[in-house]
Amino acid sequence: MTVSAVKIIQPGEIQGMPDDDTPLLVLADAKSLFTDRAARLDQLSVREQGSPWLEFCAQLSRAQAASLNLVDSAPVSEHVVRESFKHHMPPLSISSAQPGPNFTSVLSSICKAIKQVNSSEKVLQAVEGLLKLAPQDQMAQAHAMLEADDAKVTVEYAPFIGAALQVIWTVRARQLESLVSLHHGESGLCPVCGSHPVASTIRMGDRAGHRYLNCSLCNAEWYAPRARCTNCDTPKEVSMFGRTRDDAVQGECCDDCKGYLKLMLQSKDPLIDAMADDLATYSLDVALADEGYMRTCRNLFFIS
Numbered sequence: 001m002t003v004s005a006v007k008i009i010q011p012g013e014i015q016g017m018p019d020d021d022t023p024l025l026v027l028a029d030a031k032s033l034f035t036d037r038a039a040r041l042d043q044l045s046v047r048e049q050g051s052p053w054l055e056f057c058a059q060l061s062r063a064q065a066a067s068l069n070l071v072d073s074a075p076v077s078e079h080v081v082r083e084s085f086k087h088h089m090p091p092l093s094i095s096s097a098q099p100g101p102n103f104t105s106v107l108s109s110i111c112k113a114i115k116q117v118n119s120s121e122k123v124l125q126a127v128e129g130l131l132k133l134a135p136q137d138q139m140a141q142a143h144a145m146l147e148a149d150d151a152k153v154t155v156e157y158a159p160f161i162g163a164a165l166q167v168i169w170t171v172r173a174r175q176l177e178s179l180v181s182l183h184h185g186e187s188g189l190c191p192v193c194g195s196h197p198v199a200s201t202i203r204m205g206d207r208a209g210h211r212y213l214n215c216s217l218c219n220a221e222w223y224a225p226r227a228r229c230t231n232c233d234t235p236k237e238v239s240m241f242g243r244t245r246d247d248a249v250q251g252e253c254c255d256d257c258k259g260y261l262k263l264m265l266q267s268k269d270p271l272i273d274a275m276a277d278d279l280a281t282y283s284l285d286v287a288l289a290d291e292g293y294m295r296t297c298r299n300l301f302f303i304s
């Protein structure tokens with residue numbers, strides 16, 4: 001695949017923050033999110049001629065949806081949430097909040113669900129290996145994943161550890177629902193948990209035309225002005241790179257920091273899902289790397 005600049009956006013075109021009642025922070029409903037993501041991955045797998053990788057990711061998402069009832073999320077203190085948002089600190093920060101005692105049971109549930117539906121020897125070996133690990137070693141892998149200390153994460157275990165962490169944080173994040181209006185301002189990191197985005201999406205429907213960053217961990221979406229580098233906040237222009245101008249997934253590239261983030265255009269594909277469509281557009285990553293740009297996002301189903 002080759003890409004070319006399909007549009008160069010000048011600083012004058014950069015949109016500011018909205019001054020109406022457009023929501024700046026939207027939390028995910030975990031059940032529908034993971035169920036819809038699994039369906040999207042099924043669809044993308046078919047589109048990619050039955051990709052075993054995307055099929056596996058669909059199975060993981062279904063296993064996530066099935067493990068939600070194992071999360072017994074302790075109530076989050078309203079005072080802590082208010083103070084955190086006031087000081088632009090993430091209330092469920094990955095640097096201070098723990099995966100908690102439910103992590104190992106969620107991980108085990110996901111592993112066992114995959115064992116039922118996947119016959120790949122490589123996948124089954126990873127599942128067996130993970131299930132045999134002592135809980136403290138599973139937790140050590142989880143902490144390393146949260147800290148993006150990828151050298152300490154076993155590559156084959158990463159999708160399972162990432163999936164379990166997403167379940168925990170997505171359920172927890174939903175508890176902040178009544179306080180989301182306290183979030184203000186711009187941020188390149190998730191205002192709920194402090195993680196990197198997996199991608200950004202320009203929405204349709206009641207948020208039509210607005211761009212949101214999609215959290216790689218808690219699945220929150222937070223507002224980010226369009227056409228601005230979210231990695232370095234340069235005032236300079238960004239370029240959109242894609243296979244064609246009509247592709248639903250483009251790379252938003254910055255020549256200041258040489259970083260890129262994928263931009264998902266829901267108007268071109270209403271069922272688009274930031275995480276699923278990131279997984280299905282690896283060829284775009286390769287093409288953008290050839291152009292000299294680096295990924296500035298994370299996808300917890302793999303480590304690179």
Ligand SMILES: [Zn+2]
Nearest residue numbers: 190193215218
């Ligand atoms: Zn988050």
Ligand SMILES: [Zn+2]
Nearest residue numbers: 229232254257
């Ligand atoms: Zn930049």
